[in-house]
Amino acid sequence: MTISCLIVEDEPLARSLLEQYIKKVPYLELVASCSSPLAAIEILREQPVNLLFSDIQMPEITGIMLLKILPKKPFVIFTTAYSEYALDGYELDVVDYLLKPITFDRFLKAVEKVYQRLSPIVQNIQNQIPEEKINQDKQNETSQNFIFVKDGTKLVKIKLSDILYVEGLKDYVMIYTQQQRIVTLQRMKNLEAELPTNQFIRIHNSYIVALEAIDSIDKEKVQIGKVFLPISDTYRKSFKEFIEQNNIKLE
Numbered sequence: 001m002t003i004s005c006l007i008v009e010d011e012p013l014a015r016s017l018l019e020q021y022i023k024k025v026p027y028l029e030l031v032a033s034c035s036s037p038l039a040a041i042e043i044l045r046e047q048p049v050n051l052l053f054s055d056i057q058m059p060e061i062t063g064i065m066l067l068k069i070l071p072k073k074p075f076v077i078f079t080t081a082y083s084e085y086a087l088d089g090y091e092l093d094v095v096d097y098l099l100k101p102i103t104f105d106r107f108l109k110a111v112e113k114v115y116q117r118l119s120p121i122v123q124n125i126q127n128q129i130p131e132e133k134i135n136q137d138k139q140n141e142t143s144q145n146f147i148f149v150k151d152g153t154k155l156v157k158i159k160l161s162d163i164l165y166v167e168g169l170k171d172y173v174m175i176y177t178q179q180q181r182i183v184t185l186q187r188m189k190n191l192e193a194e195l196p197t198n199q200f201i202r203i204h205n206s207y208i209v210a211l212e213a214i215d216s217i218d219k220e221k222v223q224i225g226k227v228f229l230p231i232s233d234t235y236r237k238s239f240k241e242f243i244e245q246n247n248i249k250l251e
Contacts (some may be wrong), residue, residue: 003114004049007033008040008066009079010058014100016052018079021107028111037066051095051114056080067094075114137170147194149175149184156182160199164224166191166208201242204232211246 003027008013010118015033016037022028028051032043038060040052052074054063061069067076076094079102095117096110148155168188175182175191184191192200192208202208209222216223221230231239 001115001119002027002029003051003111003118004029004031005051005053006031006040006049006074008035008037008052008054008058008063009033010035010055014055014079014102017102020109021104024104024113025108027115037061037063040066041070044070044072044074046073050118051075051077051111053079054079057082074111075109075117077114097100118155148184149182149191151182151184156184158182160196161212163195163200163209163210164213165227165229166195166200168206168208201235201239203235203239204230205234216242217243 005022007015007018007022007030008134009018012035015035015216019030019033022030031047031049032040034040034043037054052067054066056063056078057080063078063080069071074124077096077098078094079098079100081100095113098106098110109163146157146159146163148157150156158175158177160178164176164178166188167174167176171187172183172185173188173191175184188206188208192202195208199212200208200210203222209229213224214222215225219231221228223229
């Protein structure tokens with residue numbers, strides 16, 4: 001997880017120190033560093049960040065006022081030389097309050113608090129991604145119903161629904177369809193990556209089969225028309241899971 005950061009500090013030395021500290025922490029990424037709260041507002045309009053390091057006593061407006069006027073608030077760590085502002089900071093629900101001069105260990109303790117708060121949010125987002133990706137993959141798989149393969153000097157279009165099975169022969173693959181047999185110069189792994197995973201399954205180092213083309217399934221082989229193709233030990237488990245996902249039960 002990466003935490004994007006923005007520094008708002010009008011003191012050049014303090015700003016430089018924060019920049020150095022951020023560079024030392026692998027999960028922190030400095031988006032921008034500025035001396036003016038007004039400049040910070042413009043930056044945040046264009047690029048929201050996870051964490052804002054803000055001084056309190058600054059020209060134009062204070063860090064506390066900056067936090068109050070931001071429509072969408074990031075996590076905030078206040079930095080200041082005046083301890084009397086601590087209460088104001090905590091009332092605004094800032095993550096931490098760092099008193100200058102700031103030591104690295106105290107800085108690290110503060111950003112760890114942000115990391116702990118942000119982790120559940122990121123985890124919730126990540127938990128949603130697989131389902132969205134699956135839905136997108138399904139849309140992609142259903143939207144493309146053909147592939148192109150090279151046959152000699154020309155590209156041949158093959159409908160996925162016509163493919164019965166594929167046989168690998170070293171640097172060549174042989175595609176068996178309902179109408180013909182096509183030999184193309186490419187590796188089995190590359191062709192496998194082009195085939196929709198909900199329609200085709202690899203059962204052997206040398207064979208990929210189309211689910212719709214399978215006539216019968218035995219523990220050791222599948223039948224497609226008059227051809228029997230072996231199921232190797234390497235792919236037996238994945239093949240079993242594949243057919244069960246398609247509501248086919250093996251006894």
